[in-house]
Amino acid sequence: MSSDVVIIGGGPAALTAALYSLRGGKTVTIIEKDAFGGQIADSPRVENFPSIRKISGLDFSNNFFEQVSNLGADMEMDEVKSIEKKDNLFIVKGQYGTYEGKVVILATGVKHRHLGVENEDKFFAHGISYCAVCDGPFYSGKDVMVIGDANSALQYAILLASECHHVDVVTLFDKFFADKMLVDGLMSLKNVSIYHNRSAMKFNGTDKLESVTFQDTKTKEIIEMKDEACFIAIGQIPDNDRFNNLVDLERGFIITDEDMKTKTPGVFAAGDCRKKKWRQLATACNDGAIASLNAGNYILSLK
Ligand SMILES: Cc1cc2nc3c(=O)[nH]c(=O)nc-3n(C[C@H](O)[C@H](O)[C@H](O)COP(=O)(O)OP(=O)(O)OC[C@H]3O[C@@H](n4cnc5c(N)ncnc54)[C@H](O)[C@@H]3O)c2cc1C
Missing domain, CATH: 3.50.50.60 (FAD/NAD(P)-binding domain)
Incomplete structure (x- = not known):
């Protein structure tokens, strides 16, 4: 499968990047290993996303998924294991398939570290x-x-x-x-x-x-x-070591500039997987939009 933009992860940062890229006329593949929507799907109530007074995380995710898939994104369920750059093309290898793109946007998020104590899962979102x-x-x-x-x-x-x-x-x-x-x-x-x-x-x-x-x-x-x-609050776990041939990491988080560019031209990162201070829905979407716009400029520069 070959697309202009290959996005790794299916959370809010990824879906925003896809939205902007698709509306900009690019072909987009989004690869998600677990469930489209990302972490926010676990939240019973979201009340701090601009213009939405109150929504469940699951409804937010479902709406977003529908919006992006209706625009024609290729949505793949796969876990990305490695990415290599060959000439001006990125070869993205998943557990099940191989995908090609002119640019890659990493939006792999984080997982919150759990204590692993009795009843922790039972009372999650109930205290x-x-x-x-x-x-x-x-x-x-x-x-x-x-x-x-x-x-x-x-x-x-x-x-x-x-x-x-x-x-x-x-x-x-x-x-x-x-x-x-x-x-x-x-x-x-x-x-x-x-x-x-x-x-x-x-x-x-x-x-x-x-x-x-x-x-x-x-x-x-x-x-x-x-x-x-x-x-x-005992830590967040990023999982980006597999991309360290293309990006610099600090404690597992991807280092970007404010244009979401990494050290490799054509590789961008957005959302919670980046080294940054605030990890929120609004900030993930912000990153996704910026990454996509700059990815568009990068593709133009290839011609
Ligand atoms: C319970 C809970 C409640 C929250 N409530 C709020 C709230 O009310 N308001 C708010 O602003 N923020 C909230 N947040 C934070 C918000 O959900 C995150 O900041 C936001 O989801 C980050 O988006 P993201 O796209 O960067 O990453 P994520 O949402 O983490 O999405 C990353 C996705 O990438 C996938 N992925 C990772 N590695 C790979 C790989 N190698 N191959 C393929 N797929 C991969 C993951 O499976 C995941 O679905 C909440 C978080 C949690 C956990």
């Missing part, structure tokens, strides 16, 4: 969240918890403290591994309590999260902490 920016407003005025000890966890805690009644911050070790400014900022907040040396063992509740069981790693004491929500 457990991996995104404070996305889900914090649902717990305005409530008591919540953050598990994590690095920059993201502290950013989550500071953000949540501004809208929630109280925030418990729980860490596995005896200190934070975050920027001093963030630690100082957190310490200065009156509605935050910090608990070090606690290892999460189990999430408890019936229909929704009611408490979390921890073990004190020093005294071995079992402790139950009651909060209405638990925000887990």
Whole structure:
């Protein structure tokens, strides 16, 4: 299969890139390994996408999928394993097929690291969240918890403290591994309590999260902490090593400039898979649009 633009991933960044490329008259192949729509399909409620007051993540994904497939995209279910550049063509090898494109847009997203603790999946979206920016407003005025000890966890805690009644911050070790400014900022907040040396063992509740069981790693004491929500911020996992022949990575995230260009002409990256500060729907779509427009210019330059 040969197209002008081959897009790796089927989330919001990829679908936006496809939308712009298709409307710009390009042929587009989108390759997704799991489910078109990306991470947002797991979200029960999205309330921060411009012009849409409220929508489920699944409806958002389905609408987007339909919009792009109606424009004539070639949508492939496959996992991309490698990409090589031959002359002015990219050869994209998947588990099942091989695809060719004049440009490649990498939009592979991230996965949020899970604790792997009992009932974590059961209470996901019923009190457990991996995104404070996305889900914090649902717990305005409530008591919540953050598990994590690095920059993201502290950013989550500071953000949540501004809208929630109280925030418990729980860490596995005896200190934070975050920027001093963030630690100082957190310490200065009156509605935050910090608990070090606690290892999460189990999430408890019936229909929704009611408490979390921890073990004190020093005294071995079992402790139950009651909060209405638990925000887990123990890292995001990008999966881009397989593309390191074409792109530079920092902690697994793809380095681009503000035009979404990578170090290889013709290879662009968009969305959560990029090295950047804010990973949101709106920012993923922004990246996808920019990548597609610059990909169009690159294709023109080939002629
Ligand atoms: C539960 C939850 C709730 C959220 N709520 C909100 C919210 O309310 N508002 C908001 O703004 N943001 C929210 N977010 C964040 C938002 O979903 C992400 O920022 C956004 O989806 C990023 O889009 P993306 O296209 O960059 O990546 P993703 O959505 O992660 O999509 C990447 C896709 O690429 C595929 N892929 C990866 N590697 C390969 C490969 N090698 N071959 C083929 N396919 C591959 C993956 O399967 C995935 O489908 C939420 C996230 C989660 C998890």
